[in-house]
Amino acid sequence: MLMTTKPMFDLAYKGGFGVGAFNVNNMEITQAIIEACADKKSPVILQISKGARKYANIKFLTKIIEACVEEYPDVPIAIHCDHGDTIELIKECIADGYTSVMLDGSHHEFDENVRLTAEAVKLAHEAGVVVEAELGQLGGIEEDVVGLSAEEYEKNLEKFLTDPEQAKEFVERTGLDSLAVAIGTSHGAYKFAKEPTLAFDRIEKIMETCPDVPLVMHGSSSVPQEYVQLVNKYGGAMPNAMGVPEDQIANAVRTYGVCKVNIDTDLRLAMTAKIREVFSTKPEEFDPRKYLGPAREEIVTMVKRKLDVLNSAGKAGEVVKHWEKLGTPLPVYYTS
Ligand code: G3H
Ligand code: 13P
Ligand code: ZN
Numbered sequence: 001m002l003m004t005t006k007p008m009f010d011l012a013y014k015g016g017f018g019v020g021a022f023n024v025n026n027m028e029i030t031q032a033i034i035e036a037c038a039d040k041k042s043p044v045i046l047q048i049s050k051g052a053r054k055y056a057n058i059k060f061l062t063k064i065i066e067a068c069v070e071e072y073p074d075v076p077i078a079i080h081c082d083h084g085d086t087i088e089l090i091k092e093c094i095a096d097g098y099t100s101v102m103l104d105g106s107h108h109e110f111d112e113n114v115r116l117t118a119e120a121v122k123l124a125h126e127a128g129v130v131v132e133a134e135l136g137q138l139g140g141i142e143e144d145v146v147g148l149s150a151e152e153y154e155k156n157l158e159k160f161l162t163d164p165e166q167a168k169e170f171v172e173r174t175g176l177d178s179l180a181v182a183i184g185t186s187h188g189a190y191k192f193a194k195e196p197t198l199a200f201d202r203i204e205k206i207m208e209t210c211p212d213v214p215l216v217m218h219g220s221s222s223v224p225q226e227y228v229q230l231v232n233k234y235g236g237a238m239p240n241a242m243g244v245p246e247d248q249i250a251n252a253v254r255t256y257g258v259c260k261v262n263i264d265t266d267l268r269l270a271m272t273a274k275i276r277e278v279f280s281t282k283p284e285e286f287d288p289r290k291y292l293g294p295a296r297e298e299i300v301t302m303v304k305r306k307l308d309v310l311n312s313a314g315k316a317g318e319v320v321k322h323w324e325k326l327g328t329p330l331p332v333y334y335t336s
Contacts, residue, residue, distance in 0.1 A: 002069045004099045004130045005078045007323035008043045009178060009214035009259040017311040018253030021045035023082060023264035025052045027064050028292050032299035034068040040304055040313040043076035049083055058096055076319040090120045094127045097333045106134040117174040128331035135170050136162030136182025138219050140191055150193050153186055164205040171210050178214040178260060181206055185219035189241040189265050198248050203256045214259035221265035222246045227273045234276035246309045253310055261310055270302040271295040
């Protein structure tokens with residue numbers, strides 16, 4: 001069932017679970033995510049980056065997601081714009097039927113971030129769409145996402161973490177619906193040079209200055225080493241890949257107000273490991289279904305693993321009930 005993230009976060013904040021926000025780029029990835037969520041009875045946020053819009057052509061992606069909504073009516077689904085960086089893009093996403101958008105102005109000066117975010121909130125709320133915004137800076141480098149190298153980031157960590165007092169002002173001046181925070185996580189497969197500890201004390205302080213604001217953790221892939229080893233075994237080269245330990249993600253969602261957990265790299269890793277394995281062990285294979293099929297299965301396994309870490313298994317029914325009780329109309333895209 002299509003909805004905004006509001007009913008998901010209401011329950012996640014109080015209920016000690018996190019909603020998985022998984023990046024979608026093509027049919028197989030999307031099918032795998034939704035199959036895993038249906039199996040685990042978990043709510044899900046399907047998020048689309050600017051790069052994904054460009055790669056797949058958004059018309060194709062939205063049709064694939066429409067099929068998910070039709071095929072899996074019991075799964076609460078939100079369609080989210082990941083790292084929207086301009087008002088123009090936010091407008092396009094609203095026009096494309098997204099139920100949630102992120103305005104990422106975190107690389108701007110504070111006042112400019114406030115200005116852009118407030119403008120996005122005004123536009124989105126008029127259309128019945130909810131808004132995530134970011135304060136603080138993450139490390140790591142992805143296509144279309146500006147970031148810092150692990151070394152640079154770790155050396156200057158304190159400077160990049162979200163400031164709790166500034167967060168309070170940010171929330172008040174923008175009217176955002178959820179806040180993406182920098183608490184030591186980082187985008188991509190090379191997050192840390194050594195075993196990290198997330199800044200849990202920082203989350204606590206942000207929860208004090210911004211009570212009841214759902215928090216979002218970007219850069220939350222755990223980069224499971226068994227997958228890194230598979231990639232490397234079958235001809236890949238991912239030396240020193242490292243992610244956020246899963247026990248720390250579990251702690252963030254169970255103990256703190258972290259309601260949305262962004263995962264992309266781990267899906268890429270599962271897919272790549274499997275395709276590499278097929279290519280190496282069956283060099284004669286040239287039917288794409290014979291490597292994309294197993295890759296899709298491996299993503300199902302990976303997403304199920306994530307949903308257990310996030311403690312969101314079995315929450316779908318409650319979320320649907322809460323959405324119906326709220327009685328909030330879907331964005332105007334669907335109602336006008
Ligand atoms: O945080 C970024 C996501 O992993 C999306 O990455 O811009 O390469 O699609 P992308
Ligand atoms: P990862 O690179 O850790 O998967 O983070 C994804 C993300 O934050 C998408 O916005
Ligand atoms: Zn991100």
